[in-house]
Amino acid sequence: IQAVTPYILAPWMKGHQALFLSDNCTLRARFLKDFPTDYKHRPLYDQWQLYSLNILPPGVPPPKIVELDAADFNSYAYTLHQGDYLIGNRQFLINLVNRGDIEPNSVGVICTDEAHFSAAASYRTITNYFSESLLCYFTGSKFRSDGQPLPHVRYTQVDDVDELGRSVLKYAPIADYEFTVQEAWKLEPPPIKKLMYKEATSQAFLIEEEGSEVEYTLDEFLTKAQT
Numbered sequence: 671i672q673a674v675t676p677y678i679l680a681p682w683m684k685g686h687q688a689l690f691l692s693d694n695c696t697l698r699a700r701f702l703k704d705f706p707t708d709y710k711h712r713p714l715y716d717q718w719q720l721y722s723l724n725i726l727p728p729g730v731p732p733p734k735i736v737e738l739d740a741a742d743f744n745s746y747a748y749t750l751h752q753g754d755y756l757i758g759n760r761q762f763l764i765n766l767v768n769r770g771d772i773e774p775n776s777v778g779v780i781c782t783d784e785a786h787f788s789a790a791a792s793y794r795t796i797t798n799y800f801s802e803s804l805l806c807y808f809t810g811s812k813f814r815s816d817g818q819p820l821p822h823v824r825y826t827q828v829d830d831v832d833e834l835g836r837s838v839l840k841y842a843p844i845a846d847y848e849f850t851v852q853e854a855w856k857l858e859p860p861p862i863k864k865l866m867y868k869e870a871t872s873q874a875f876l877i878e879e880e881g882s883e884v885e886y887t888l889d890e891f892l893t894k895a896q897t
Contacts, residue, residue, distance in 0.1 A: 672701055672808065675806055676755070677720075679779050683779055683804060684778055684802050685777045688755050688777070688778060688781065690757045690758075690783065692757075692783035692784065693760050701757060702737070705735055706718070735753065736753030738759075740765070750772060760796070763796060767796060774800050774801065778804060779803055780805055780806065782806070784808065784809060797822065826843075
């Protein structure tokens with residue numbers, strides 16, 4: 671979904687680049703797996719989901735991907751301003767921001783993976799620098815792990831209980847629209863009984879059908895969902 675996000679938000683983006691942030695190297699590597707290359711690091715465009723899912727029609731140039739690797743100066747130094755997708759971690763981006771190495775007006779959208787783990791103060795520095803960029807947060811939790819709000823997100827107070835059973839006050843974002851897979855179970859008959867995404871490998875969807883688990887690839891799952 672992250673790779674598709676810039677194309678969904680493109681009509682509202684002012685800059686031409688999309689910036690993907692994740693402090694977890696595994697998550698960054700998982701993102702890059704959506705853009706397979708051969709052993710010489712040459713793109714295998716026919717395996718890119720942007721093309722296989724017809725998000726980009728044949729003949730449309732692919733996005734140029736630049737991984738902001740602090741350990742490899744050559745990985746970004748000469749391609750930073752030409753890249754379409756910039757991928758990096760929060761701390762290294764802060765360094766680029768503090769040095770003014772990246773143009774704030776060139777970034778149209780900032781996508782933050784596992785946003786509930788982020789450090790609020792440093793992300794506020796980033797969002798203030800890229801003041802014209804759209805913000806897109808990906809998270810599996812409504813609550814921040816550090817108790818601080820994400821920049822430019824409206825929150826409401828929610829009563830909750832901690833691990834010891836004590837009442838605590840948490841903050842949850844105010845959503846314009848919410849829908850959960852679990853709500854599908856309320857339908858008769860339920861279209862989906864069980865859905866699990868293999869987060870560790872991002873390889874397949876498991877769906878419970880007639881008492882047994884059936885494994886689908888992403889393409890097979892999307893085809894099944896559309897029919």
